[in-house]
Amino acid sequence: MSNIGESQVWNGRIFSEGWKAAKGGTHDVIEPATGERIGVIGTGSPEDIDNAVVSATKAQAAWAATPFDQRAAILREAARLLKERAPEINEWNVRECGSTRPKAEWELHATFEQLQMAAAIPMQPDGALYPSAMPGRINICRQVPIGVVGVIAPWNFPILLGMRSVAPALALGNAVVLKPDTQSGVAGGLLLAKVFEDAGLPAGVLHVIPGGPAAGDALVRHPKVGMISFTGSTAVGRAIGEICGRMLKKVALELGGNNAIVVLEDADIEAATSNGAWGSFLHQGQICMQTGRHLVHRSIAQQYAQRLAERARNLAVGNPAKDPVHLGPLINQKQLDRIDNIVQQSVSEGATVLAGGKHVGLFYEPTVLAGVKPGMPAYEQEIFGPIAPITVFDTDEEAIDLVNSSEYGLAAAIHTQSMSRGLAMSSRVRVGMVHVNDQTVNNEFHVPFGGMGASGNGGRFGGPANVHEFTQTQWVSLMDKPIQYPF
Structure with a gap:
């Protein structure tokens, strides 16, 4: 069967301030069911990751300052385009990832729901007013963007599990570098990049760079990446957790299970x-x-x-x-x-x-x-x-x-x-x-999702949990007149 992606804009490329050749070269997309080559993707090198993070850092401030309704509108348009392009995306999920058609269709609809939920986040309260023991003081605790969020997504449910982090992170004013697995680089990466590009997301806010361990390690270790959201094996998650711990970097780990x-x-x-x-x-x-x-x-x-x-x-x-x-x-x-x-x-x-x-x-x-x-x-x-x-x-x-x-x-x-x-x-x-009276494979987009023990570090995805997962809390106190201290 021929290369079904050879005429596409993403063929052999990555998405990083537009479509470009990757310094890490290319990777053949192999259909598991037949062993045949059905496409070519660009694969990111550590240099590609560094360029993406630098670009995302520059773009993030303006994106965070964009009025919430405009950010929400872009996410809603991305959701609409996702549905419109369902036949193409589902076909790649089946061919590239070995999904059955019902599984691919369910995954796309669940991802659509994730985008709709994320679009509603920016209009929610982003802080709280606390009392003060100081007369005349106002205490505000508010949620502020982290900056650049690195998302490392797996190959099994690549669309849903990538978007589970990408959508709320963008909604809350972060820029994102998404590294999908090379085994799902089209369905779980490049097709989604095209959706966001066509939805009007400003250049530099989202980068999609399929890659292997070297690219993932560069993303985790980059000093300008404020958070890593990783879904994958417990062994790799432990290593990522150790690095992020040493760097005092926020990390969400959704790992294995038995x-x-x-x-x-x-x-x-x-x-x-x-x-x-x-x-x-x-x-x-x-x-x-x-x-x-x-x-x-x-x-x-x-x-x-x-x-x-x-x-x-x-x-x-x-x-x-x-x-x-x-x-x-x-x-x-x-x-x-x-x-x-x-x-x-x-x-x-x-x-x-x-x-x-x-x-x-x-x-x-x-x-x-x-x-x-x-x-x-x-x-x-x-x-x-x-x-x-x-x-x-x-x-x-x-x-x-x-x-x-x-x-x-x-x-x-x-x-x-x-x-x-x-x-x-x-x-x-x-x-x-x-x-x-149900089974273990369950997900609802608005319900906090996550594990304990070796299955994760307590991070949660879904609904209100996203707000705290993809932001930092900032305390601001205000007084009309300055305090006079005894010094």
């Missing part, structure tokens, strides 16, 4: 297995909120496992650009090898394959593992693939201990016919998000 669905003995088996299948197999399991552990009460474990395996066997795997499949390809061979190694090693330690466990090329079958115990790779590790490991428990206390045994703390789900029982358990599990 998320559990807890199925109590009174759960609805049909509903619970439906939720478990969706949580484990959606987008080939390549989601930080993926249901990586199925903790099931012993009395229903066999029934749950059999039904979940039936659901897995009924899912179609194939090329999402050609067929209406449930699962597309994994993103690359390295990911497939890692996932298959987790499965095979767990089986060698006593786990049983009830469905799947095989692959052709990058297409890995939805897999159900029974008899998974703590200590096995399928229990301990973040799988990031279409694997559903089942572990049995006997009591609520044991279930809570199992959930909390992971260093991760992103999301959990609890299935029970008693909402009060689910609510009581939710307060005892150390995760940032708990869903009773």
Whole structure:
């Protein structure tokens, strides 16, 4: 198949005060489903990053001073253009990232909602009036832009997870340098840059530079970048956190997860297995909120496992650009090898394959593992693939201990016919998000999103949480007449 982006303005380029060649060269866009080259992107070097940050620093002050309604209008126009260009953007999400069409369509709509939410932020109160013990003093605490925000976005939900930071950061008066992964540089970067350019965003306010670790490191270490928003693996997030800590730089880390669905003995088996299948197999399991552990009460474990395996066997795997499949390809061979190694090693330690466990090329079958115990790779590790490991428990206390045994703390789900029982358990599990009678993969644009422990540093995205995430607090006190001190 031919290079479907060869006639586009972004072909082989980056976006940094217009479209230009990258000093870091170019990178072929490879379709995971076929292995074919479908495009070329520019890849940023540390020099490209430095030039972008210097440009963003110069442009930021004027952007912050732009009246809020004008900033909001540009974001609303970007949202409109995103919807208008949905066919093109969705096609790239399918071809470049291995997304199924329903997943791509959902992601684009969720990103549209993120933009609309961000457009509403600038008209909200940006401060508070505090009382003073000093007669005649007025105390104002207000939120002010950070300056330049560096956003490092992943390849799995590249449009949504990039825009989750880019849109509110821009709305609040920051300039942004976005570094998408090279595996999603078109869908998660260059197409979005074109949307903002055509929406009327002033030059220099947004830079989009796909790149690898060297570009990311340059962005994190740049002294003029006031904040890093990173979504990705815990290992890389720890390294970024260390650098930002030494530089006293604000950092938001949304990292990995080993998320559990807890199925109590009174759960609805049909509903619970439906939720478990969706949580484990959606987008080939390549989601930080993926249901990586199925903790099931012993009395229903066999029934749950059999039904979940039936659901897995009924899912179609194939090329999402050609067929209406449930699962597309994994993103690359390295990911497939890692996932298959987790499965095979767990089986060698006593786990049983009830469905799947095989692959052709990058297409890995939805897999159900029974008899998974703590200590096995399928229990301990973040799988990031279409694997559903089942572990049995006997009591609520044991279930809570199992959930909390992971260093991760992103999301959990609890299935029970008693909402009060689910609510009581939710307060005892150390995760940032708990869903009773639902599954672990959930996102609402206006609700604070984030994890605990190895899943993040407490940063939150969504609604009012964005205001504090992408600004600094400034205290201003005012008096009509100066104070006379005894000195």
